[in-house]
Amino acid sequence: MKIKLLEPLGVDEKIIDELSSGLIARGHEFVYYNEKTTDIDELKKRVEDADVLMIANNPLPNEVIKSAEHLKMLSVAFIGIDHVGQEECKKKNIIISNAAGYCDATVAELVIGLTINVLRNMNAGDAATRNGRTIAGLIGNEVSGKTVGIVGTGRIGRKTAELFKAFNCKLLGYDALASEDAKNIGIEYVSIEELLKESDIVSLHLPLTGETRGFLNADKISLMKKTAILINAARGPIVDNSALAAALNENKIAGAGLDVFDMEPPIPEDYPLLHAKNTVLTPHVAYASEESIYRRAKITFDNVYGWLEGKPTNVMKY
Incomplete structure (x- = not known):
């Protein structure tokens, strides 16, 4: 052959x-x-x-x-x-x-890294240190004890949940098909609406299909807490990213860590998420170690x- x-x-x-x-x-x-x-x-x-x-x-x-x-x-x-x-x-x-x-562990580890970076203002802290500034305005939040919503409980979602569990987080999950392995980790399955309303951290792990394209739209984003953050290291188009940028700029959610977008990097200069507040962006590297x-x-x-x-x-x- x-x-x-x-x-x-x-x-x-x-x-x-x-x-x-x-x-x-x-x-x-x-x-x-x-x-x-x-x-x-x-x-x-x-x-x-x-x-x-x-x-x-x-x-x-x-x-x-x-x-x-x-x-x-x-x-x-x-x-x-x-x-x-x-x-x-x-x-x-x-x-x-x-x-x-x-790349189960590789992606899950970057999700944790993005989460900590967003919650603890690490990029802003780096810039402050290099420019002679102080701690002012950089007090962040712990991961420990937070409620984490895992949207998509396949292999990567479950590995991510295991890492969050080590931070003593409460785990909520949403998936079209419940997994016994996920339940054994400690994930409690709820509706997507409940997950978005209750979670401090929402981590996306859905594949991109006809059904999931635009899954996290403006209406769903509006259900999230104002103090919540969104992490997406799955597929960019499962989110309405224009709506996400608007929510960030209007302080409707607290921040986002994003490794994927509507296109592969390089990202066009006029792409809304490049200019959204409280974001940490990486160029689709989650899978790569x-x-x-x-x-x-x-x-x-x-x-x-x-x-x-x-x-x-x-x-x-x-």
């Missing part, structure tokens, strides 16, 4: 060589493109003879998948697959596997090995 990796995975090429050596030893042809492209014609050329494709977060739209006449399996080095042309994958019965679990990037690459290749052996892993329902 012809197996192609369409973009770099953020690891050294020596690691790609190691991970692909077993494929080559079994007689498969492995092709690695070490430069990303979003050019549709170039992507069509790359995929046209592939039986298996591996990608990260580079868009692979329906028209590209349509041109991949031999494609049977797609291994995505990411959690979400909203950047993949799922309509064509369904038509062609293509198996899609994701890299589930590679040296440890997680290696895990991601290994899982992506392991998915292919499993599929070739008739034991597919991390298969997505779409």
Whole structure:
């Protein structure tokens, strides 16, 4: 079979060589493109003879998948697959596997970091120290003992809840499907309305789907406490970010820590959240640590090995 990796995975090429050596030893042809492209014609050329494709977060739209006449399996080095042309994958019965679990701890740790940064004014404190100022105006709030609303109780949501539990936080949860594992952590499931009204910290962990796009709209944001903060390290478009910026600027909520937006960075200068009050912004780095990037690459290749052996892993329902 012809197996192609369409973009770099953020690891050294020596690691790609190691991970692909077993494929080559079994007689498969492995092709690695070490430069990303979003050019549709170039992507069509790359995929046209592939039986298996591996990608990260580079868009692979329906028209590209349509041109991949031999494609049977797609291994995505990411959690979400909203950047993949799922309509064509369904038509062609293509198996899609994701890299589930590679960044659970990495994302959860950044959520905690963003939370502490927002509550303790760390960015403002850094600026004050460098500019000869004092503690004035920088008295913040503890995480300890707060009520935390986990919106989406999948793997990352549960890992985040575990870390907040170490701060002696009360855990509320909302999800379309309740998880026994979440309940065992101590998450109490409530309606989204109750969660937003009661939480001091709201942390989003939903995938981006047709149902979740714009999920946290102006009406829902209006339910939050004026003292509450919002953390989003999931997907930007699950929030009405214009409404969020307005709520921040009008002091309807106390702050926000955001790693995701309506587009991938670089963010346009006129984007409202760049100018919103009491925000800490990071450029979609929650998933990225040296440890997680290696895990991601290994899982992506392991998915292919499993599929070739008739034991597919991390298969997505779409």
